[in-house]
Amino acid sequence: MDFELSEDQRAIAEMADSLFTDHCDDDALRQWDSSGEAMMADLWGLCVETGLHALAIPEQAGGSDLGITELMLVLQAQGRSLGQVPLWRHQLAAATLAHFALGEAAGWAARAASAEVLLTLSIEARASACGIDLHARPCEGGWVLDGKVAALAFGQQAQAALVLAEAEGQPRLVLIDLSATQVRRVPGVLTHGEPVAEIEIEGLRISAEQLLPGPxxxxxxxxxxxxxxxxxxxxxxxxxxxxxxxxxxxxxxxxxxxxxxxxxxxxxxxxxxxxxxxxxxxxxxxxxxxxxxxxxxxxxxxxxxxxxxxxxxxxxxxxxxxxxxxxxxxxxxxxxxxxxxxxxxxxxxxxxxxxxxxxxxxxxxxxxxxxxxxxxx
Structure with missing residues (x-):
């Protein structure tokens, strides 16, 4: 394996490290702890301004079309500084939609790349002892969703989410517009400060395109x-x-x-x-x-x-x-x-x-x- 980074990769790593180091020192983290804010909005704004929010989003959706290696370098910098921003969830949700979604569902990827909307995702239910608690049943022209998504990260702040649902006995990714009237969000905060929301869904009808293919x-x-x-x-x-x-x-x-x-x-x-x-x-x-x-x-x-x-x-x-x-x-x-x-x-x-x-x-x-x-x- 070649462990040498390219010049562009080193530049991305240095920019991310500088950004997070400058805005997430111990004093800043103490102030944020006591602020009551759900996420570091100013830091997220800088991530958008520098393009860090769209590194892994494909070019056809308006992103930088870079790889997981570049995202890894940015996330290491985020981890070292404990910056509370939804970097990986936002762009991996958008990248998945860009690769697999059709119709209106695919349009969310471009809106995420331009930071018009915030996306989040959760596949933690796959490892849950309780299994997937969101179920999709077929209906004319689409599907109907009922159930819950536990502790969806940034679920109160995001406009849409990519989550797991059980459809015809199989786990499938489904795109949910979190502003729908059939969606109820109960906000909370995890121990390390990440904002979450319990998502309760009853009778939400979605289009066929919002249920992504198995792959x-x-x-x-x-x-x-x-x-x-x-x-x-x-x-x-x-x-x-x-x-x-x-x-x-x-x-x-x-x-x-x-x-x-x-x-x-x-x-x-x-x-x-x-x-x-x-x-x-x-x-x-x-x-x-x-x-x-x-x-x-x-x-x-x-x-x-x-x-x-x-x-x-x-x-x-x-x-x-x-x-x-x-x-x-x-x-x-x-x-x-x-x-x-x-x-x-x-x-x-x-x-x-x-x-x-x-x-x-x-x-x-x-x-x-x-x-x-x-x-x-």
């Missing part, structure tokens, strides 16, 4: 897993960097605690977890951008993201001692984000179970993507 979900899911893993990578990078700075300064027995062998080994293990996730994520992004199948790579990366986030977060809290639970100290925010990202991925146990099911049905050679027998069908 749309298979196309979208690994990209969602890559986006969440990229955020986790950025969060964990900052988590480790801040913890290393802390143990280099904090003294016990007249010496920095970072000089203790147990602390050094703990942080070394955290760094290994981080780099394992980075390698898996880069390969996943490469395969997605190359148009290669990546079902097992996506699940493995999701599992590594869950595990790395949990272990790095636990280690950081442990070596911080009592100060880590003081909400006036910033390290708790990274722990909250790590836990939330792990839940959004479905949790490590669910990812591992799905990966085991896949391996049970596919006699492949794992990560050796250059071998013919690895090509997933």
């Amino acid at each position: 749309a979900l298979d196309w979208l899911e690994p990209r969602v897993q890559a986006a969440l893993a990229a955020l986790q990578l950025g969060v964990s990078e900052a988590h480790i960097r801040r913890t290393v700075a802390y143990v280099s300064e904090r003294e016990q027995f007249d010496r920095p605690i970072g000089s203790f062998q147990a602390v050094q080994m703990r942080m070394a293990d955290a760094h290994i977890d981080l780099e394992a996730l980075r390698s898996a994520l880069w390969q996943l992004c490469y395969r997605l951008d190359a148009g290669l199948a990546a079902p097992c790579e996506a699940l493995a990366t999701a599992w590594l993201a869950c595990e790395a986030g949990h272990r790095i977060g636990h280690s950081a809290q442990h070596v911080h001692g009592g100060i880590g639970v003081d909400l006036t100290y910033p390290i708790h925010r990274f722990l909250y984000w790590s836990r939330a990202l792990g839940l959004a991925l479905g949790g490590s146990a669910a990812c591992l179970e799905r990966l085991g099911d896949w391996l049970g049905d596919n006699d492949k050679l794992g990560w050796k993507y250059d071998l013919e027998e690895h090509q997933a069908l």
Whole structure:
């Protein structure tokens, strides 16, 4: 693999890092915590102004038509700074519509690229123990939706959402206009500050074009897993960097605690977890951008993201001692984000179970993507 970034990719990464660093320092995050705002509107405006909101949207829909690798670089910067903006949900929803939707449904992608509307998405129901709670039944000229979507991120702020519904016994992506009278939104906030809404739908009639074809979900899911893993990578990078700075300064027995062998080994293990996730994520992004199948790579990366986030977060809290639970100290925010990202991925146990099911049905050679027998069908 070639881990060198192109000049354009480095420019995108530097711009994103500068944007998030300038607007999401600890003081800014404290002020936002107490502001009561649902999302960082000013920061989102800058993302739109710089085009970061449309990197992965196809050119025919008005986007930049870049790949998952470029989006990954931006999301790492977002994760390092904990910027509360709907970057990946907005553009992956638009990209999915641009690739698979027809008629009026496809028009939402262009409106998203121009930032005329805000889109969101949720496929977390696929990993839910309760299953998909939104059901579509056929009717003349379309479908009728009934049920709920739990904790839809930015569901109160967005104008439309791409969510999972069960249609004729199969999970399918469905586009919902959230302003419809048959849609009720109950707003809330997750522990790490992300705004959500419980979506309750009763008798919502949609056109046939709003129920996307089956392959749309298979196309979208690994990209969602890559986006969440990229955020986790950025969060964990900052988590480790801040913890290393802390143990280099904090003294016990007249010496920095970072000089203790147990602390050094703990942080070394955290760094290994981080780099394992980075390698898996880069390969996943490469395969997605190359148009290669990546079902097992996506699940493995999701599992590594869950595990790395949990272990790095636990280690950081442990070596911080009592100060880590003081909400006036910033390290708790990274722990909250790590836990939330792990839940959004479905949790490590669910990812591992799905990966085991896949391996049970596919006699492949794992990560050796250059071998013919690895090509997933």
